[in-house]
Amino acid sequence: MTIVEQEQQLTVLETADVCVLGGGTTGVMAAIRAARMGAKVVLVEQQGNFGGNATSGMVCAWHTMMDFDFKKQIISGLSEEFLERLKKRNALRVVDPDWLGHPSRMAKISTYIFNTQELKIECDEMLREAGVIPYLHTVFCKPYVTRGRLQGVIVESKNGRQAILADFFIDATGDGDLAYRLGVPCWENQGKQPSTTAALVTGYTYVTNPKKILLDHLQEYNLPNLGWDTNYVNAPEVRHLLKTNVFESCLTAQGITKGEMEGRRQVRAMMDILNRHGDSDRELVLLSLSSSIGIREGRHMKLGYTLTGDDVCSGKRFEDAVGNGSYPIDIHHADKPGCTFWYLNGMTEYELDGYPHEISWWKPRSEDYPRYYQIPYRSLLPDKWENLLVCGRAMDADTRAYGAIRVMINLNQTGEAAGEAAALCLRENVGNRELDMKLLRSELAKGGSIVL
Numbered sequence: 032m033t034i035v036e037q038e039q040q041l042t043v044l045e046t047a048d049v050c051v052l053g054g055g056t057t058g059v060m061a062a063i064r065a066a067r068m069g070a071k072v073v074l075v076e077q078q079g080n081f082g083g084n085a086t087s088g089m090v091c092a093w094h095t096m097m098d099f100d101f102k103k104q105i106i107s108g109l110s111e112e113f114l115e116r117l118k119k120r121n122a123l124r125v126v127d128p129d130w131l132g133h134p135s136r137m138a139k140i141s142t143y144i145f146n147t148q149e150l151k152i153e154c155d156e157m158l159r160e161a162g163v164i165p166y167l168h169t170v171f172c173k174p175y176v177t178r179g180r181l182q183g184v185i186v187e188s189k190n191g192r193q194a195i196l197a198d199f200f201i202d203a204t205g206d207g208d209l210a211y212r213l214g215v216p217c218w219e220n221q222g223k224q225p226s227t228t229a230a231l232v233t234g235y236t237y238v239t240n241p242k243k244i245l246l247d248h249l250q251e252y253n254l255p256n257l258g259w260d261t262n263y264v265n266a267p268e269v270r271h272l273l274k275t276n277v278f279e280s281c282l283t284a285q286g287i288t289k290g291e292m293e294g295r296r297q298v299r300a301m302m303d304i305l306n307r308h309g310d311s312d313r314e315l316v317l318l319s320l321s322s323s324i325g326i327r328e329g330r331h332m333k334l335g336y337t338l339t340g341d342d343v344c345s346g347k348r349f350e351d352a353v354g355n356g357s358y359p360i361d362i363h364h365a366d367k368p369g370c371t372f373w374y375l376n377g378m379t380e381y382e383l384d385g386y387p388h389e390i391s392w393w394k395p396r397s398e399d400y401p402r403y404y405q406i407p408y409r410s411l412l413p414d415k416w417e418n419l420l421v422c423g424r425a426m427d428a429d430t431r432a433y434g435a436i437r438v439m440i441n442l443n444q445t446g447e448a449a450g451e452a453a454a455l456c457l458r459e460n461v462g463n464r465e466l467d468m469k470l471l472r473s474e475l476a477k478g479g480s481i482v483l
C-alpha cells in the first residue's frame with residue numbers, strides 16, 4: 032500500500048558552507064577539519080551522542096599508526112589528537128608492540144584500547160572547540176535538489192521536519208544514506224561482516240576458561256561463533272564483550288530492529304551460560320549494552336574508484352592518496368566461525384576465539400613486501416554530484432580492501448580528507464572533481480595528517 036505525502040513549506044534550520052551527515056568518528060573528523068579551515072559546518076547525527084560505532088557501539092580499539100614493521104609512523108592527524116586527549120583523561124591503554132607476550136600479531140597491533148564513554152565527551156569538546164554547529168537526535172530524511180544541484184537536506188527532529196541548506200555535503204552516515212537517496216549506484220556484499228551488540232559485565236574474570244565454556248554451549252543456546260573481549264580501561268573488574276555476531280542486514284527498519292533484539296538476546300544467552308556452567312561463585316552482572324548495535328558493514332557506494340584487495344596487498348601508491356594503512360585484511364566469516372587476517376608480509380592468521388591461532392602464508396615468504404597501502408581521494412568521489420563526498424564505511428572498496436580499510440584508524444583519515452576537501456572546494460570555487468590533489472594533500476599535511 033502507498034500513500035501520497037502532502038507538499039509542505041519547511042523552515043530552514045541552518046544555512047551552512049558544509050553539512051556533514053552522520054556523526055561517527057569519520058563524520059566528526061570531517062566536520063572538525065572543515066571548520067578548522069574556516070568553513071561554517073553543521074553536523075547532523077541521529078543518536079544522542081557523536082562517535083558512532085566507537086561510542087554508541089562501544090567499539091573500544093584503534094589499531095597501530097605505524098607501518099607493518101613498526102618503524103615508520105604512517106597515520107597521525109585527528110586520530111592522534113583524540114588519543115592524546117584520551118590519554119590525559121586516563122581513558123587510554125596503550126599496547127607495547129615490543130612486548131613479547133602477545134598471543135598473536137593481531138593482539139600486537141591492537142594498540143589503543145579506550146574508554147568509549149570518555150570518547151563521547153571528547154567528541155563534544157573537540158567539536159565545540161572547532162566551532163561546529165551540532166545537531167543530535169536529528170535524522171537525515173531526504174535530499175533537496177533544485178536545478179540539478181544538491182542544495183540541501185531534509186531532516187526530522189523534535190522541531191519536526193526542516194531543511195538544512197549548504198554549499199557542500201559530506202555523507203558520513205556509514206550506509207551512504209544521502210548518496211543512496213540521490214541515486215548514486217551502490218551494492219551490498221553478500222557475505223557481509225556481522226554486526227555486534229557490545230556489553231560491559233562484571234564477574235567474567237572470575238570464571239575459569241570462559242571462552243571454552245561458551246564454545247561448549249553455543250548450539251544449545253542458539254549462538255553463532257564468538258567475537259572478542261578485553262579488560263575495560265582502568266577497571267579490570269569490568270569485562271568489555273564484543274562477542275555477539277548478528278548476521279541480519281541492518282539496512283532496513285525491519286532488519287535493524289531484528290538485529291538489535293537478536294544482539295541483546297545473544298548477550299543474555301552468554302550471561303546465562305557463564306552463570307549456569309561457570310565455576311565462579313560470583314554472579315555475572317550486566318552493567319551496560321551498546322546504545323546502538325555496532326554495524327561493521329552496510330551499503331557500499333559505487334564511486335570514482337573501487338579500491339581492491341590487490342591494491343591493498345601490493346601496497347599500491349596513488350597520486351591522490353589521502354590515507355595510509357597497515358591493518359591487515361580482516362574478514363569475519365559469514366559462512367564459518369572465526370576471522371581470517373591477511374597481512375601485508377604474506378602471513379595469514381585464522382583466529383577462533385578460545386583456540387590457538389592457525390598460521391599459514393598467502394604468498395611465499397620474503398622480505399619484499401609493502402609496508403603500508405594507501406586510500407585514494409577518488410574512492411570518495413561520486414560520479415555526478417560535484418558538491419558531495421562520501422567517506423567512512425560506505426566508501427568504494429571491494430570485499431578484501433574493505434576488510435582492511437574498515438578500521439577507524441583508516442576510515443578516520445577519509446573523514447579528515449573529505450572535510451578538508453569540502454572546505455577547499457568552496458575556497459577555490461571548484462567542484463569535487465576539479466580540486467587540485469597537490470593542494471589537498473599539502474593542506475592535509477598542514478592540518479597534521481601524514482601524507483606519503
Ligand SMILES: Cc1cc2nc3c(=O)[nH]c(=O)nc-3n(C[C@H](O)[C@H](O)[C@H](O)COP(=O)(O)OP(=O)(O)OC[C@H]3O[C@@H](n4cnc5c(N)ncnc54)[C@H](O)[C@@H]3O)c2cc1C
Nearest residue numbers: 053055057077083084092171205227325326423424438439
Ligand atoms: C563490533 C565491531 C567491532 C569493530 N572492531 C573494530 C576495532 O577493533 N577497531 C577499529 O578500528 N574498527 C573496528 N570496527 C570497525 C569500525 O568501528 C567502523 O568501521 C567505523 O566505526 C565506521 O565509522 P563511520 O564513522 O564510517 O560509521 P559509524 O561509526 O557507523 O557512524 C555513522 C554515524 O551516522 C549516523 N547516521 C546514520 N544514518 C543517519 C541518518 N540518516 N541521519 C543522521 N545520522 C545518521 C549513525 O547514527 C552513526 O553515528 C568494528 C566494528 C564493529 C561493529
